[in-house]
Amino acid sequence: MREYYSITELTREFGISTRTLRFYEDEGLIHPVRRGRTRLFRQSDRHLVRQILRGKRLGFSIAEIGEIVQMYREPPGEVGQLKLMIKRIEEKREDLRQKRRDLEETLAELDHAEESCVERLAELGVNT
């Protein structure tokens, strides 16, 4: 468990470019510390990158991912802010539940499509 990772180490670990990591920093998604001008990535940054890429695979925009990673941070101290945050979290969860429904439906249709193919193969007398 090292303390710091270089930018190229992260690009290899995650299969993304330096440009991408710098872009995420510009967009305020990550905040690697600096030694001089050089970025040093901590464990927390690596974890954030993992979360960002997860969000991307789920089709969230960078802006939406920005909202999500805010929710992972320390809860705010003020009651109004806390309630707002809870509301936002609930919205994102609804969003994710919709995606889950979409996902299950798509999987079901693909199952069906594969079955059709297998049946067709059987009709053609191919041993599966």
Add this chain to the structure above:
Amino acid sequence: MREYYSITELTREFGISTRTLRFYEDEGLIHPVRRGRTRLFRQSDRHLVRQILRGKRLGFSIAEIGEIVQMYREPPGEVGQLKLMIKRIEEKREDLRQKRRDLEETLAELDHAEESCVERLAELGVNT
């Protein structure tokens, strides 16, 4: 159950623009029939649009959605093509399973984030 729907009927039904529907046609995702130059959308087109939008919500690109909707069509007649199709379907399913893992992890993290907020509220003596 009508036979044909106009383009604006579909835009209202799905909350998308005519431009979007024409774009999907240009990309070969849908093939509405024509009366003169006017597009007429059938049930099957409506179903396809629903599938396309599902794919979009899951973060698939138009090209990927194109591949997916091909899989929903009649299985090909040739053995080699069938086997290839089955392989492709399996790939997409793996893709979807990854998305499902991403989704569950994200949901779990959001659950945790919400709990933290609720706890914090309790600490502040707010009746939930």
Add this chain to the structure above:
DNA sequence: AACAACATTTACGTAAAAGTCAATTACTGG
């Protein structure tokens, strides 16, 4: 016939999310 409402094609514009390239600057091993 005129008007609205809806449709079409063509073409250019744009925002998001990087890719690519150039010119510097920083580090590191020999």
Add this chain to the structure above:
DNA sequence: CCAGTAATTGACTTTTACGTAAATGTTGTT
């Protein structure tokens, strides 16, 4: 100390997925 590798910033480019506008066609009232 210096070559070579790694990192930085900045600018420009590209791709995707449409938006938008212009000019024109079609249909259905009134």
